[in-house]
Amino acid sequence: MRHEDLTLHTDKYQINMMYAHWKNGTQNKKCVCEAFYRKNPFGNGYAVFAGLERIVYYLQNLRFTEEDINYLKEQEEQYEEGFLQELREFRFTGSLASVQEGSIVFPREPLLRIEARIFEAHLIETALLNFMNYQTLIATKAARIKQVAPEDYFMEFGSRRAQEADAAIWGARAAYIAGFEATSNLLAGKYFGIPTKGTHAHSWVQSFETEEESFRKFAEALPDQSTLLVDTYDTMKSGIPNAIKIGLELKEKGKTLKGIRLDSGDLAYLSIQARRMLDEAGLTDTVIVGSNDLDEEVISELKSQGATITSWGVGTQLITAADQPALGGVYKLVARESNGEYVPTIKVSGNVEKVTNPGFKTVYRIVNEDTGKAEADYIAMVDEALPEKDIYLFDPVETYKSKTIHNYRAEELLKPVFNEGELVYDLPQVDEIKSHFRSQIKMFWPQHMRKLNPQTYHVDLSEKAWTTKMELLKEATK
Numbered sequence: 455m456r457h458e459d460l461t462l463h464t465d466k467y468q469i470n471m472m473y474a475h476w477k478n479g480t481q482n483k484k485c486v487c488e489a490f491y492r493k494n495p496f497g498n499g500y501a502v503f504a505g506l507e508r509i510v511y512y513l514q515n516l517r518f519t520e521e522d523i524n525y526l527k528e529q530e531e532q533y534e535e536g537f538l539q540e541l542r543e544f545r546f547t548g549s550l551a552s553v554q555e556g557s558i559v560f561p562r563e564p565l566l567r568i569e570a571r572i573f574e575a576h577l578i579e580t581a582l583l584n585f586m587n588y589q590t591l592i593a594t595k596a597a598r599i600k601q602v603a604p605e606d607y608f609m610e611f612g613s614r615r616a617q618e619a620d621a622a623i624w625g626a627r628a629a630y631i632a633g634f635e636a637t638s639n640l641l642a643g644k645y646f647g648i649p650t651k652g653t654h655a656h657s658w659v660q661s662f663e664t665e666e667e668s669f670r671k672f673a674e675a676l677p678d679q680s681t682l683l684v685d686t687y688d689t690m691k692s693g694i695p696n697a698i699k700i701g702l703e704l705k706e707k708g709k710t711l712k713g714i715r716l717d718s719g720d721l722a723y724l725s726i727q728a729r730r731m732l733d734e735a736g737l738t739d740t741v742i743v744g745s746n747d748l749d750e751e752v753i754s755e756l757k758s759q760g761a762t763i764t765s766w767g768v769g770t771q772l773i774t775a776a777d778q779p780a781l782g783g784v785y786k787l788v789a790r791e792s793n794g795e796y797v798p799t800i801k802v803s804g805n806v807e808k809v810t811n812p813g814f815k816t817v818y819r820i821v822n823e824d825t826g827k828a829e830a831d832y833i834a835m836v837d838e839a840l841p842e843k844d845i846y847l848f849d850p851v852e853t854y855k856s857k858t859i860h861n862y863r864a865e866e867l868l869k870p871v872f873n874e875g876e877l878v879y880d881l882p883q884v885d886e887i888k889s890h891f892r893s894q895i896k897m898f899w900p901q902h903m904r905k906l907n908p909q910t911y912h913v914d915l916s917e918k919a920w921t922t923k924m925e926l927l928k929e930a931t932k
């Protein structure tokens with residue numbers, strides 16, 4: 455895969471902070487930053503983490519080229535030559551721990567943790583959030599869509615409506631991770647090994663004298679691979695009957711009409727009629743594909759109306775996450791080096807939800823061994839040992855809400871990816887990520903997974919992490 459130069463894919467304030475640290479002689483001080491989001495998108499109960507693969511490529515390829523340096527020289531800030539020289543030597547030498555792609559994740563828990571020179575930690579914030587926020591958003595939307603028809607086949611059709619090429623390609627990958635089976639985008643297929651699928655457009659039908667001729671020619675070219683689009687003129691009167699005619703001709707030659715595609719009108723009514731007509735003609739193996747501005751709400755509604763569509767092409771609503779086009783993931787400094795030690799740092803807010811969780815932390819999934827289900831996620835300091843037997847969990851805001859899990863195991867969600875600049879993580883193939891997603895979904899009670907008004911899954915702080923936060927909060931607001 456091509457990795458373009460993304461080093462200047464950052465907000466100017468990052469470079470300005472780097473410059474000011476360099477002027478101050480503090481650029482090599484280390485810090486710890488965390489990326490997390492505060493609110494689940496789409497009213498969902500969880501998100502599906504994605505974006506790590508691109509983050510890895512980005513960090514591996516961070517270099518300021520002479521062209522980048524020359525561009526920086528032109529800026530009104532008039533950065534000094536010594537700083538630009540420092541940028542010429544810039545490499546990512548920090549450590550990154552991350553949640554695995556395809557993992558189910560929740561608000562306020564660290565998804566990425568960076569330990570690096572403050573110089574590096576600043577530069578990478580913008581790109582890391584950009585990749586994580588978009589891909590996690592699309593993976594989450596895909597999971598919601600798949601959830602309404604888990605037995606059906608889902609194809610990602612969004613490239614023409616995506617916010618440009620990167621979004622189409624990485625969005626196709628995110629959709630595949632979290633429930634889609636294929637994409638129409640061949641470049642995404644080639645890069646990531648995702649299965650690709652395609653039917654034909656209305657333009658194919660329009661380019662012939664008659665619909666029937668267009669169907670016949672298409673079926674002759676792709677005898678076992680034809681899905682015929684039946685709504686160019688009149689779905690009931692010509693599209694379906696013509697497709698059946700061609701299906702029967704194929705059958706005589708020992709071939710199968712793979713499918714018909716409905717792309718307008720009442721998809722429930724039309725698919726019920728089409729299924730009946732196809733079955734009556736003996737074309738029981740021909741599947742019905744549905745498309746036309748679909749999302750989880752429309753598909754769920756169509757299912758409840760008895761639609762016989764078993765294969766769905768979903769574009770615009772998925773790839774643009776139309777009902778919530780951004781995930782508000784943030785990147786916060788949680789500890790800074792002082793006299794060779796890490797000191798926890800806090801960001802205070804009038805809104806209790808927005809007060810950051812200070813300190814060099816990690817996050818565990820607490821799984822009840824009696825049920826095999828995840829009970830809560832648990833944020834603790836990295837140097838903190840978890841209790842051997844019973845773990846006490848309490849809500850960090852409403853602390854009287856608590857429970858103890860007696861027979862538990864703790865799975866650390868943050869895995870080492872870079873260690874002092876060196877990649878220590880084998881990037882999994884996209885199919886491994888997809889099966890990781892499937893196994894993750896099974897670990898949660900359905901009440902947290904439902905798409906409407908799900909029950910909140912708890913993300914708790916260890917007593918030590920909570921006390922650290924309270925002490926810093928008291929100090930900061932004194």
Ligand SMILES: Nc1ncnc2c1ncn2[C@@H]1O[C@H](COP(=O)(O)OP(=O)(O)OP(=O)(O)O)[C@@H](O)[C@H]1O
Pocket residue numbers: 717718719720721722723745746747748752755756759
């Ligand atoms: N039975 C149904 N119940 C609910 N929504 C449906 C149903 N059938 C189709 N839809 C959805 O309704 C939306 C609009 O469809 P509508 O029939 O108004 O326009 P259209 O068929 O695209 O029109 P056109 O013929 O101009 O293309 C689409 O998102 C479509 O998927």
Ligand SMILES: O=P(O)(O)OC[C@H]1O[C@H](OP(=O)(O)OP(=O)(O)O)[C@H](O)[C@@H]1O
Pocket residue numbers: 611612614615654655656657717745746747748767768769770771
């Ligand atoms: O509706 P979406 O979920 O975004 O799915 C993709 C849409 O793109 C195509 O339409 P378009 O009108 O672009 O071309 P066409 O002539 O092939 O129908 C296709 O027919 C779908 O309707």
Ligand SMILES: O=C(O)c1cccnc1
Pocket residue numbers: 611612638651652653654655715745767769
């Ligand atoms: O293959 C298709 O039917 C297709 C692909 C992209 C967009 N709309 C339809």
